[in-house]
Structures are given as C-alpha cells and as structure tokens.
Amino acid sequence: MEILAEKKKAILESTLKLIKENGFHGTPMSLVAKKAGVAAGTIYHYFDSKDTLIMELFAYTQHRIQEALQGNLQEGMDLQENFFLRWISRCQFYIQNPDVLFFLEQFMISPYYARCSQVTNERFRSEIMQFIEMGHRHGILRDIDQKLMSIMVHSSIITAAKVHLDGKVTLGDKEFRQLAQMIWDSIRKL
Amino acid sequence: MEILAEKKKAILESTLKLIKENGFHGTPMSLVAKKAGVAAGTIYHYFDSKDTLIMELFAYTQHRIQEALQGNLQEGMDLQENFFLRWISRCQFYIQNPDVLFFLEQFMISPYYARCSQVTNERFRSEIMQFIEMGHRHGILRDIDQKLMSIMVHSSIITAAKVHLDGKVTLGDKEFRQLAQMIWDSIRKL
DNA sequence: GCGCCCCGAATGAACGTTCAATAGACATAA
C-alpha cells in the first residue's frame, strides 16, 4: 500500500463509508463516485471492476488495522497483560473505525472472502495468531488447534465491538476488561 | 407457522438454499421461482415483496431452530452438563443446517435485522438467554450483563459451526467438548 | 503530438414487480 493517488484513496474511503451505511449491495458505483467527488468513469481508471474495488478495499483495511495495532506492546509484559492489551486495543480499533468493522463482517461472509488466498485471508488476524503461538510455546494455553483458537478470539472481539456500536449494551472500561478476562480464561489452562 | 401451503414452503426452502449458495443478493426472484418450481408471479401471491419474503424466512428459520432445540433437556441435570448440551446441540444444529446458519449470518448483519422488533430479534437466542438467567439465579455465572453474555455465547457457537463447515479446522466430538468447556469457563465464576 | 488523468452521458443487462389471461374448484340456479 504505497502512496495512493489522492483519488484512489478517496474512492476506497468513500466505498468503506457507504458500505457501512447502506450495506454491501446498497452501494452503487454511482454513489461511490459522487461521494468520492469523481466521475463514474474515473473509478474504472483505478479499478478493473466493482469486484476488484472490493478486493482491494479488503487489502486496504488490513493495512489500516496492522498499522494501528503494531507498536502497542512493551517488552517484559506478562502474558495475560499482553493478551488484554491486544484484545482491548483491537476491540477499540473496531469501535473507533466502525466502517472497517462493518466492511470486514460483510466481506468475511461473502463469496469474495473465499476467493482470497489463505494467506491473505488470515493476515488481518496475524497479531492475534502470533500471540497464541507464543502462549502455546510457553505452555500456558489449552491444547486446542491454534488457528481455531485465533478465530474464536477474533470473533469475540468483533462481537463485543458490534454490541457496543449497536448500543445494545453500553460498554465502559470495566466491561472491556471483564470481557478480555472472560476470553483469557477461555483460552488459558486453568 | 401453521400448515404452510406446499408452494409457500417450497419458496421459503428454495430461497434458503439459494442464499446459502449465492449469497443474499445473488438470489434473484427469478432463480427462486425456478428452484421452487413455480412462476415468478406466484411468489407475489404469497409474499408482498422480496423484503417480506426475507423477513418471513427469518421467522421460518427461527421456528425451525426452536423446534429442533426444545426437548433435549432432562430434569436434574447439573448446570455445566446443561450448558454443554445446549451449546453442542445448537452448534450441531447449525452444522446440520448450514443453509439456516448462512442465512442467519447474512440476516443479522443486514438492515433487515434492525427492522425487526427487539423481541423478534432475540427470540431465536431465547433458550440460551433462558439458561443464562437460570445460571445467574444460581449465582454461578460472572457478573456481566445477561444480554451481552448470551450474545457472546451465541457468537461462539456460530463461529465454531462456521469453522467446521468451512473445513478450516476439522472438529470432532472431542473438539466440540473442548470448545463448550472453553466457553463454559468464560462465563462461570472461577 | 503523445500519454495520462479525468469526465459523464450512453449502453445494455439484470432485476423486482405487475398484470391480463387461464385453469380449476366450488357453489348456486335453472
């Protein structure tokens, strides 16, 4: 994700926002164009088709997530604190970037997702996976398939963020720590 | 959900299957008609619009879930066993009815879902909620909002079923019990 | 003049929905 042309970035961001508001299929290219302040044809200068636009949007969001989440780990932190930090900061990232969250949700259950390579598929969960590998090496996590565990953890994060954003239940700092504790207790050996 | 006219049921079932295969918006009414063995116009005899069809499909699946899940609880079962049974049997229901699972997933993140009343919204999670209320009354569950807890539990079930169906990780009996144990440890007081 | 970026009206396909027409079931009247 080098320096993106202004317009290309505008198109990606507009698509992200529109998908959040109108859903995946309630976002015609014409609307994207209008919101991005470009002509319909311009989109096709940067993207082959709507499909490619969406695939690239996935890569783009992955990039944003990784950028936001790296570097909030200090040395010598104990494993539980490390987990809490990762769980809560990712949850807060989704809450602060609801458009990314909504897009990912839609994307992950769409046929597009299946089309990405396994690797691409999982990169956006990588820092969770990384933690789980470490935890296993230390022998403090349950003996459960690591990929499965990372999917379960990630799903808990997404669910919590969604509940918060929907306003179904109001979550404060205390609740986030409680949730992280729940998930932590579900993956560690008791 | 009284005795449904043959055709009405055929339309609902066809829609369910098509949505699983082609996604929510890859299922035009024309395809539904063909698969159900009726003419396009016939659908509109039973449903006002595609929207209503989908809303009724939600009610229909709710009904199927409740029917399948009621009555697998025996008296005098201890709470943990009770939870395991509920968790695993719902997970297995989703695995045996992937079309229901896929539909629910799509439905829950669509604007349709927001349009249902809160009550309708939550009825299909009711037997989980019911368990959590009971657990709280017994004082064995963590002090966390019950609705939140039930959403987290349900999301874990859906995630596990999906992982299994996607073939990302193969889950056998042992794995289901391990997962149920994980979730159990995440909601009970330690 | 060539290449790049950009425009937006035009195109054509796909889709949800409508409707005039048909068929059958059932009842009533002759």
Add this chain to the structure above:
DNA sequence: TTATGTCTATTGAACGTTCATTCGGGGCGC
C-alpha cells in the same frame, strides 16, 4: 345434469428501474 358465476391459484411475458461498465472526448504536462 348443465349452465353460470365467483373466487383463488397460477402463469410468464412485459415493464420500468437500477446498476455496472464503456467510450468518445477534453484538458494538461512534456
């Protein structure tokens, strides 16, 4: 029994709309 009318179930071609995509052209830097 036959004729007539009514009501519901069903059909599928036709309609109007929406949408992704195309394309001929314009501006601008080199």
